[in-house]
Amino acid sequence: MRPGPFSNRSGGQVLIATLVIAGVLGVALAAYLNVIHTQNNLTVRSQVWNSCMPLVEAGIEEALAHMNSSSQANWGKVNGWKWDSTKNGFLKERWIGSGYFTCTIATNSGPNPVVTSTGNLPAPVTVNTGKNPFLAVVTASPPPIRYIARTVRAVVNKPPSMAKGLMSKEAIDVSGNNCATDSYNSYLGPYGFPNIGYKGDVASNWDLLNVGNADSKGHVSVGPKAKVKIGPNGEVGSLAFFAAGNVGLIEKGWVRNDMNVVLPDVPPPWIAGAGQTPSASGPYTHLLEDRRNDALDSLTIGVGKTLYVTNGIAKL
Numbered sequence: 257m258r259p260g261p262f263s264n265r266s267g268g269q270v271l272i273a274t275l276v277i278a279g280v281l282g283v284a285l286a287a288y289l290n291v292i293h294t295q296n297n298l299t300v301r302s303q304v305w306n307s308c309m310p311l312v313e314a315g316i317e318e319a320l321a322h323m324n325s326s327s328q329a330n331w332g333k334v335n336g337w338k339w340d341s342t343k344n345g346f347l348k349e350r351w352i353g354s355g356y357f358t359c360t361i362a363t364n365s366g367p368n369p370v371v372t373s374t375g376n377l378p379a380p381v382t383v384n385t386g387k388n389p390f391l392a393v394v395t396a397s398p399p400p401i402r403y404i405a406r407t408v409r410a411v412v413n414k415p416p417s418m419a420k421g422l423m424s425k426e427a428i429d430v431s432g433n434n435c436a437t438d439s440y441n442s443y444l445g446p447y448g449f450p451n452i453g454y455k456g457d458v459a460s461n462w463d464l465l466n467v468g469n470a471d472s473k474g475h476v477s478v479g480p481k482a483k484v485k486i487g488p489n490g491e492v493g494s495l496a497f498f499a500a501g502n503v504g505l506i507e508k509g510w511v512r513n514d515m516n517v518v519l520p521d522v523p524p525p526w527i528a529g530a531g532q533t534p535s536a537s538g539p540y541t542h543l544l545e546d547r548r549n550d551a552l553d554s555l556t557i558g559v560g561k562t563l564y565v566t567n568g569i570a571k572l
Contacts, residue, residue, distance in 0.1 A: 300380040301404060308406035311352060311375030315359035316410060318348060319371045323361065323414070331361060345372075354378055355403075371410045376403040420457040421474060425519050427464040433489060435470035454494045459515050467492055467506075476506070477515040484511050 322335045331346045332339040340347035345362035355377040362370040379402045421437050422428070437456030440447040456474035458465065463482045469489040476484055476492055486506055491498055493507025541561040557563050 297380075304377050304380060304404050305406055308355070308375035308377050308404065311355050311357040311377070312373045312406055312408045314350070314352060315348075315357035315373030315375070316371055316408065318350070319359050319361050319373065320412065322348075323369065323412070331363075337361070345370075366411070368411050368413045371412055372407065373410075374405050374407040376405045378402070379404045419517075420459040420477065421455065422458045423517075423519060424460045424462065426460070427462040427466070428458065428460045429464070429466040430468040430470040430490075431466075433469045435468070436473070437470070438473040452495075459517075461515055461517070461519070471498065473498060475510050475512060477512045479515050480513050482513065482515075 318335075322331065322337055325335070331337060335348075336350075337346045337348045339345075340360065343360045343362075344364060345360040347358070347360050349356055349358050355375065357373055357375050359371065359373040362372070421439065437458055439453035439455035440451045441453065444451045452473070454473045456472060457477065458467075458472055458474060459477035460482065461479055463479060464485070465476060465478050465482060466485040467476070467487065467490045468485075469487040471490065472492045473495060474492075478484055484506070486492065486504060488504045490504060491502055491506075493502065493505075493510050497507040497510075542555070542557065542563045544563065544565045555563075
């Protein structure tokens with residue numbers, strides 16, 4: 257039996273259509289697999305990038321501990337820190353597990369030190385090579401390890417320990433009337449109106465600060481869970497707040513719950529008894545040294561006695 261005149265042509269058209277459909281499906285499948293591969297790379301990279309933060313924080317913590325435990329002149333000589341002229345700052349690197357941090361302390365960039373900490377972790381295999389690992393060619397020498405890094409830059413400041421007008425380790429309870437805190441600028445003259453300011457801050461690390469009926473021209477700072485009480489005649493706020501006649505009230509924003517500082521014990525006001533000055537210029541009876549918090553209710557220097565005051569270098 258002879259085949260029909262159009263049989264071969266119909267079979268060729270079916271074959272071409274099949275090949276076209278297979279090609280379209282192949283391209284679509286390749287595109288889909290590429291999307292999945294890219295999404296997997298981004299997800300894994302994001303996880304490693306987030307894991308860099310503990311290393312960054314470790315570097316910042318080491319920098320803060322270093323600055324608080326040594327003098328500025330010794331920042332490049334102790335605790336494993338060294339001066340790096342290329343970074344124009346003090347440098348330290350530390351490995352933690354498979355990653356490491358690089359931290360620098362720059363002191364020439366402004367009034368406050370600048371800490372820059374970078375955490376580094378090995379990149380995942382798929383991100384490290386930049387190629388599909390199933391198609392990668394195996395070589396005799398392994399490829400170099402690439403790292404994913406994350407950097408944080410922080411401007412640090414060390415406020416003085418005695419930054420408030422009145423500070424206490426424990427509770428402050430003001431009872432009675434006619435009590436007040438304020439401030440003044442000695443450059444403008446003696447204390448008194450109009451030389452009265454609003455920086456008579458009161459702070460306590462304890463869980464209670466009772467203003468009572470006192471007039472506090474300044475901020476009140478307490479711990480995170482502390483309570484601030486005020487009596488019917490007490491006031492806390494700015495000069496304008498007091499001028500407006502607010503009684504028994506605390507101005508909005510003048511109470512903070514972030515007080516948490518270390519208050520060192522106050523050493524004895526002086527070292528009594530005979531002794532020699534550092535310059536061997538003669539004996540002294542009382543000694544007031546630099547870098548000490550001296551609290552004196554009164555001081556009487558007898559006839560023939562000597563009070564020696566030093567700034568750490570020479571007698572004043």
